[in-house]
Amino acid sequence: MSTQTDVAAPTAADLPRTGRSTALLVVILGMLTATGPLATDLYLPALPQIAADLSAPESQIQLTLTAIMVGMALGQLVIGPMSDAWGRRVPLIVGGIVFTLTALGCMFVPSAGAFVVLRFIQGIAGAAGAVVSRAVVRDLFDGDAAARFFSRLMLVIGVAPMLGPVLGGQLLLVGPWQVSFAVIGAVSALSVTLVWLRLPESLPRHQRRPVSAASLLRTVATLLSQARFMGPALTLALGFAAMFTYVSAFSFVAQNEFGATAQQFSLIFALTAIALVGSTQLNAALIGRVSIRGRLGAALATLLAAIAALAVLDLTGTATLVTVTVAFMVMMLGAGGIMPNATSAAISSQEPAVAGTASALVGTLQFALGGGLAALAGFTPSGEASLTSMTVVMAATAIAATVAFCTLGRRPAGVPA
Incomplete structure (x- = not known):
């Protein structure tokens, strides 16, 4: 019976790899992957x-960003293994259905809590959307092929942060903030x-594996012990934490510290998103010419x-809206090189049978550290993020990312040097 079902419904792995498909x-x-970033960037x-x-207070509203990041981190630990057992669809x-309903529910919240x-x-x-999409890529691609696909994926994903704040700023001209959640x-x-x-x-x-707490703990323990994965x-x-500090805090800093309007902020955010997308496409062009470690090292140095x-701009008092925008664009060039290469290196180090769990752990670390550490920028005496608090958090996380790369980095199995 299952054989007949499989024949009647071919899997994506059986489909021809045409350019159109x-x-x-x-x-x-x-x-699927961009829906989460859109939910953070549009508003x-x-x-x-x-x-x-x-x-x-602003710090409490900023926690709505941290909350969705933490939720995505914890959710991936459950959904990733589920997708290894039940399939991806x-x-x-x-x-997706639950996400849609909660987005509509956000339009009617009575309080910040x-x-x-x-x-x-x-x-x-x-x-x-985040964890299963990465697992699907691992099902179908490996090594540099996966890195190339992730770079193409970032081109689509990058549209969300690029257009999100721009569209969000324009939506404020035609209706209240609730309209963003309808979109x-x-x-x-x-x-x-x-x-x-x-x-x-x-x-x-x-290739599916039954879900059990014992097997999940064994798989997670194995992954945590592997330097080639960790x-x-x-x-x-940690690189994502540096980027997300900018994402979560700069709306307040731009409007309160530099006097930008919501529309000006959305334009700045679009420019930095263009830098992010451009970097991912440059990364795709470098595959086959520069090693994955070389690409990651260059991205970290840029960050x-x-x-x-x-x-320097902050300490010398020379920071302006223009100069910090240029600096953030360069920072996003670095972030755009870190994400596809580090994701591919981590997930390609594992077999497809545990790709869902590996993807879940990658996402959990990404969103837990990204959401948690970025929130520190708002913990100031005034309760508001500043350029100084942002820079401190971004510097600490970027340095930590570099240390992780230099001390734990190995050439993962299946990933060319």
Whole structure:
């Protein structure tokens, strides 16, 4: 019976690797992965307005960003192993439906506390798109092929942070901040529909593993003990923490410290997102010419240089909206090189049968450290993030990412040097 089912419904692994099918896969997985970033970026220009509307301090509203990050971190630990046992489609569809409903629920929150709780639930549901999409890539690609696909994926994913704040800023001109969550819900509903209609199963039945707490703990323990996995995983997580500090705090800093409007902030954010997307495409062009360690090392050096420039601007009192924007664009060039290479290096070090769990652990580290450490920028005496607090957090996380790369980095199995 199962054999007949498998024949009647071919998996994505059996489909021809044509340019058209690969492009469709990039679009679908890109939308799934981008839904989470869109849920964080679209309402960034409205954060000060939300704080005023809900009569809450800015630091508490900033926790809505941390809540969705923590939810995505914890959700991936559950959903990743589930996708190894049940296949990739079911978690994607269920998670997408819940994410859509919570996005609509955010439109009616009565208080900041309820907002934080609902965003946490939304993060758990959104974890499906992030963790399962990476597992699908591991099902179908390996090594530099995976790094190349992740770079293409970043081109689609990058549209969300690039257009999110721009669209969010414009939405504030035509309606209240709740409109942003209506848009988020609509995009999520569309991605679920695409999965239902156009994304075949990529994990064959014979490669699936039953879910059990004991086997999950053994797999996680094995992954945590492998330098070839933890080196790139920590590099990714800590590098993402540096980038997410900018994402979560600069809306307040730009508008309160530099006097930018919501629309000006959204334009700045779009420019830095263009730098991020451009970097991922440069990375794709360098595959085959520069080793994965070489690409990661160059990306980390760029990240550190940009943050050092921010520190100099801040300490000398010469920071302006223009100069910090240039520095952030350079920083995003570094971040764009870290994410596809570190992700590919970590996940390609494992067999497809545990790709879901490996992807879950990568995502958990990324979002837990990214969301948790970025929130430190708001813990100042005034309760508001500043350019100084942002720079301190970004410098600490970027240095830690470099240490992880240098001390734990190994050439993962299946990844060319």
